[in-house]
Amino acid sequence: MIQSISILAGKNKVGLAERFSEIHIDAGEIIGIVGPTGSGKSALIEDIEQLAQRDTTSSRQILLNGKVPDADLRFDPKKKLVAQLSQNMNFLADMTVDEFLRLHAKCRGKDSLLSEKVIYYANSLTGEPIRKDMNLTVLSGGQSRSLMVADVAFISDSPVVLIDEIENAGIKKHEALELLSGNGKIILVVTHDPVLALLTQRRLVMRKGGVEKILTTTEDEKRLSVYLNQVDRELFTIREQVRHGEEISLEASSVASVTENIIG
Amino acid sequence: MKVIIAAGTPGAGKTAVLLNTIKQVRKQHQVAVVKIDCLYTEDHIRFFSIGVPALLGLSKDMCPDHYTIFNTGEMIEFAEKHKAEMLVIETAGLCHRCAPYTSNSLGVCVIDATTGPNTPLKVGPFLSTANTVVITKGDVISQAEREIFRERVLEMNPSCRIIEANGLTGKGATELAACFEDAAEFSYDEERLRHNAPFSICTLCVGETRVHQQFHRGVIRHLNGVQEYLGE
Ligand SMILES: Nc1nc2c(ncn2[C@@H]2O[C@H](COP(=O)(O)OP(=O)(O)O)[C@@H](O)[C@H]2O)c(=O)[nH]1
Ligand SMILES: Nc1ncnc2c1ncn2[C@@H]1O[C@H](COP(=O)(O)OP(=O)(O)O)[C@@H](O)[C@H]1O
Ligand SMILES: [Mg+2]
């Protein structure tokens, strides 16, 4: 089992050593990765995915439980401990949701009945219902992302989950992170979205290809996070109302902060 | 010399993956590249641009895989001229029946994960007889689909080494570079095809698996473009 991951410093794009010696991440932690485009966020994620051993462009080294991981953990895709989710990912297989999930469960040596569970939890993350007989290729961005999250949570079930910018997906972000972080998974989430970034315990700030500093989420930020989550949930509700062609009335709105701030 | 033969359908990411891998390998070894195609390609220029000696061979009306096999000796000469310890051959990748790997070369099959989980079942010997299977474009499909794809590859070739690579970011290049290092020594005189080439109009078409040019008859095109008829 994985109790921890350690990132040992490498060098940034201009060849300077990163200004930390080791970043230690324990099971159950959620870590954010922030920084402008081109600052090296995806490269850091890839280092972790590959369990880099000073053999990538950054020269970083990744340890599992404080030790150099076995070569087969790095190279045997079946033994890989890391699952990845990103904005660019789509379902391309020409199958129904249920066929696909059963096939995946079979590949992973799991019970094909998990399919029902995955669909149930995926539906708790998206406003557009997913049915088991739908073809994968017709799913919307939000439906696809929800299904991927639920699949990673229950079928792939990897102890480390790397999320690269899924903020615009139209899914319930807080619930998605909760679902993924169950069972002591380690989560690293690349994000510019304050809702996600402030849900993390620490965030790595990237600059010029290196980790520039490490921020621990403050009490103020945690309070702000609770508020932002509420706003996010309200936005989600309004988006669904718009999607369903409803007229949105401020008086009858279930949206508390809107009512407060607009009507007073 | 080590010989690496990369096969895979057009657009699978062969050149992208090879460029990333050669950038790693050449820190320690002199590398030469031969790109084979049928009518047109600019891939050799992509290899030039990272500073490796690269030669283009166009097979024109000859089957590009037959052309590759027939010209193995000439490619080795090109690599020797550049004092290369590794020769990397990128094949045209058009034919699902051909597998141009030889007994002591490292056979690398590059396969695009976005073509769907049934593709590994369809592509034939260039997948099933490869040593290393490089799966590309996993960055645009879900984790689940990647895992199903990988399982299907293993069904077709249970003993292969699988590398999940990304031609855009260079992911997987370090692993593939290690496979290049571990390749056997090539022996032009003794090389045999792992899988016989399908029928066409030369001796290879009728099942010849010996590589040396002295064994071939029929209508043949050389690397330098000269076409000749060998035989009675
Ligand atoms: N998204 C994505 N695109 C890739 C990947 N590998 C290659 N490509 C793109 O696929 C196209 C074809 O690649 P190329 O190397 O020329 O393929 P070849 O014909 O097999 O040599 C190019 O536009 C590449 O940038 C990958 O892993 N992910
Ligand atoms: N430590 C590093 N050393 C060298 N190159 C790097 C390093 N970190 C990132 N890069 C390169 O910089 C470019 C941008 O990095 P990327 O991770 O895609 O940024 P982001 O995801 O933050 O937009 C990529 O080409 C990447 O390979
Ligand atoms: Mg990025």
Ligand SMILES: [Mg+2]
């Ligand atoms: Mg090419």
Ligand SMILES: [Zn+2]
């Ligand atoms: Zn052929």
